Amino acid sequence: AQSVTQLDSQVPVFEEAPVELRCNYSSSVSVYLFWYVQYPNQGLQLLLKYLSGSTLVKGINGFEAEFNKSQTSFHLRKPSVHISDTAEYFCAVPNNAGNMLTFGGGTRLMVKP
């Protein structure tokens, strides 16, 4: 079965510093990968997704992620974070049948002034 592991439950970082949120997946078939963001007291919204093609994927709000097949990773990065990036971030992968998403446990990004 497809699964994702988010290696850090919390990541504190100072404003304007770079950040990387880590996600590893397990899959034996072709992979689609997603990052969703959840701002406080809101639902999730799509940040970016990898379906095929270029391994570097750009998303909203200056975030990007790199698909690395050999390391089975899909880490999320931003070169300079803002206070407004404080949120929970979820990595997700569809199951083999493609009829549901499996989410990682989430990483809480805390941006400090």
Add this chain to the structure above:
Amino acid sequence: NAGVTQTPKFRILKIGQSMTLQCTQDMNHNYMYWYRQDPGMGLKLIYYSVGAGITDKGEVPNGYNVSRSTTEDFPLRLELAAPSQTSVYFCASSYDGGGYEQYFGPGTRLTVT
């Protein structure tokens, strides 16, 4: 478009009571989902539907029921509420499975005491 709407936003139930969480989408999406979110546990899929009249269990279906009589609506029924059902519930929809983005509602915060 309103997207995915959920009612109510908050609810407190006593043990043994029943209730229905409402979910409506206006994007003509085929797929709809119900998730629960517990702190530090990510999102767990309760039930999903791939079209009107078709529903199936997710990871954690016990204690819940769903129906999908129309494309737009996907209510979640809790029978005999238990404290373990205290959670935040999210409804989502997507045009199709696999690589298609899921759109989330704002959530319902349920407390069972």
